[in-house]
Amino acid sequence: MKADAPNPIQVGCYYFPNYHVDPRNEKIHGPGWTEWQLVRHATPRFPNHQQPKVPVWGHEDESKPEVMEKKIDAAADHGIDHFLFDWYHYEDGPFLDRCLEQGFLKAGNVQRLDFALMWANHDWCNVHPMSRAFGKELLYPGRVSPKMFRFITDLITDRYFLHPSYLKIAGCPYFSIYDLAKFVEIHGSVQATRKAIDEFRERVRAAGFPNLHFNAVAWGKPVLPGEKVIADLPQLVAALGFDSVTSYVWIHHVELDESPFTPFQKVMEKYLQTWNRMEEEYDIPYFPNLTMGWDNSPRTLQSDIWEPLPESTFSNCIGGNTPAAFQKTLEIFRERLSRRAGSNLFSINAWNEWTEGSYLEPDQVNGMGYLEAIAKVFGSSGKKPSLTADKKSKIAKSLAPAKKT
Numbered sequence: 001m002k003a004d005a006p007n008p009i010q011v012g013c014y015y016f017p018n019y020h021v022d023p024r025n026e027k028i029h030g031p032g033w034t035e036w037q038l039v040r041h042a043t044p045r046f047p048n049h050q051q052p053k054v055p056v057w058g059h060e061d062e063s064k065p066e067v068m069e070k071k072i073d074a075a076a077d078h079g080i081d082h083f084l085f086d087w088y089h090y091e092d093g094p095f096l097d098r099c100l101e102q103g104f105l106k107a108g109n110v111q112r113l114d115f116a117l118m119w120a121n122h123d124w125c126n127v128h129p130m131s132r133a134f135g136k137e138l139l140y141p142g143r144v145s146p147k148m149f150r151f152i153t154d155l156i157t158d159r160y161f162l163h164p165s166y167l168k169i170a171g172c173p174y175f176s177i178y179d180l181a182k183f184v185e186i187h188g189s190v191q192a193t194r195k196a197i198d199e200f201r202e203r204v205r206a207a208g209f210p211n212l213h214f215n216a217v218a219w220g221k222p223v224l225p226g227e228k229v230i231a232d233l234p235q236l237v238a239a240l241g242f243d244s245v246t247s248y249v250w251i252h253h254v255e256l257d258e259s260p261f262t263p264f265q266k267v268m269e270k271y272l273q274t275w276n277r278m279e280e281e282y283d284i285p286y287f288p289n290l291t292m293g294w295d296n297s298p299r300t301l302q303s304d305i306w307e308p309l310p311e312s313t314f315s316n317c318i319g320g321n322t323p324a325a326f327q328k329t330l331e332i333f334r335e336r337l338s339r340r341a342g343s344n345l346f347s348i349n350a351w352n353e354w355t356e357g358s359y360l361e362p363d364q365v366n367g368m369g370y371l372e373a374i375a376k377v378f379g380s381s382g383k384k385p386s387l388t389a390d391k392k393s394k395i396a397k398s399l400a401p402a403k404k405t
Contacts, residue, residue: 017099020063042298068103079378082114116167219252250291261319295357323369
């Protein structure tokens with residue numbers, strides 16, 4: 001149900017944490033490897049293809065608090081309210097977690113920006129880079145056991161939901177699931193999955209919250225290897241009792257049908273039709289997404305022929321996604337959202353998806369242009385005051401080692 005009056009628009013931004021060293025990556029790719037390696041070695045693959053992308057801030061280690069402090073200030077100063085972290089946890093443990101644990105949560109200005117988790121529970125395949133010849137090597141299955149699901153949900157409740165900067169809607173911590181097909185596989189049936197969700201909600205309430213705000217990422221077109229399209233997604237979302245639906249990236253809904261570049265304007269107009277359809281198909285709020293670009297050619301073997309290949313990182317790109325075009329789209333979003341009642345969030349893909357060509361961080365071509373566009377439309381925030389002693393104490397307590405179950 002919708003509230004009687006509109007709420008202020010909240011601007012969220014997906015954050016992909018593969019720009020720090022992780023032992024799993026080192027095992028596969030070698031010592032010191034991060035996704036910056038793919039950014040550095042990207043090459044132009046066709047006429048007017050602008051590669052490599054060169055970050056103004058350099059190839060920084062996001063697991064360092066001082067690096068994350070700069071990102072937090074830049075986001076908050078330009079009107080972003082929260083980061084939505086792609087969060088990974090497989091059957092054998094966490095992955096890419098030091099960005100959040102050692103970088104963001106230990107940043108001295110963490111109070112300036114809220115954060116939430118999207119459990120990126122998809123299969124992790126080796127697309128770093130992907131070769132046309134060798135296909136899709138599965139490294140870490142997205143499906144976990146029921147026991148691990150219980151461990152994960154206890155972990156995020158105790159360690160993240162209780163953090164003072166964790167994103168809440170009507171007092172309820174926001175938690176999102178990326179791959180619903182993989183999610184249902186955990187417990188084997190819709191009924192068993194609903195029971196597990198209800199028990200999760202009970203534990204969240206026992207932790208002192210009114211409830212859990214459980215969000216589902218909806219999509220109709222596979223992007224990553226191993227993704228499956230669910231035939232009747234609205235029915236599944238309703239059966240599982242989700243509180244809202246969102247999107248991660250436009251190409252989950254819109255075909256990039258012009259090669260090598262599909263115009264940003266064309267993709268945006270088709271996505272607005274998707275937005276309309278989503279609001280018609282679901283009885284719960286739909287939080288829209290604005291994707292600022294797409295070019296995942298850095299994730300392909302640079303010596304391979306560049307031709308689109310279904311369900312792979314060889315895909316057409318989005319062209320014409322200038323800061324000016326991005327700003328006009330932000331204005332459309334502001335106008336549409338200002339007419340909505342109830343929770344009023346939208347997400348941007350993404351803060352730092354450098355190897356997918358979707359990032360707000362400054363590069364040597366556009367500088368701070370995309371962040372400045374957000375500030376022009378939604379205002380530079382600087383919205384959160386300095387830490388009080390009480391809040392410092394709560395943050396320190398929330399960073400204590402998690403209890404094992």
